[in-house]
Amino acid sequence: MPSIRDIRTKGRGDIHAHASVPVIYLTSASAEPLIPLPHVRLHTVFRDAEAGAGAPLGMAAMFDTVPKIRFLRSEVSQPKRNGLVLLSAAEGYRVAGVRPPYGLTIDAEVQTLDEADMESYWDADYESIIEEAWS
Secondary structure, eight states: OOOHHHHHHHHHHHHHHHHOEEOEEESSTTSOOOSSOOEEEEEOOEEETTTTTTOOOOGGGEEEOOOEEEEETTTOSSOOTTOEEEEETTEEEEEEEEOOOBTTEEEEEEEEOOHHHHHHHOOTHHHHHHHHHHO
16 A cells, blocks of 8 residues: 655656746756756745635735746756756746756746847757657
8 A cells, every 4th residue: 555655756856847848947047948847836825924824815824836837857956056947038047056856856036037038048859859858
């Protein structure tokens, strides 16, 4: 009979397999993309700052979390600080910090790249590389 830990690990793997997207991951601005492309989950959510306190929910009780990207450790064992995660020509992130590994995954706290940065980091070939990873 599987343990609770085994069940949780399998569940996390299943969620990642179904909810992740392929990305271009560069360990630095001048690096080549990691191939095969890693598949990540992007987390940018609002959380209740007073969860369990019994207070009614409202904007005053909400706060924005730091965006994070969840990697499978089998694909990227240790994301590099200042590494780049590019989802498309219009959406990319810079790794600001890395949290300790948690089972199959490791989380990187990220900062959104602005339009000028995206123009300098995005290569026209990346579009076809990502499309190929979807198939």
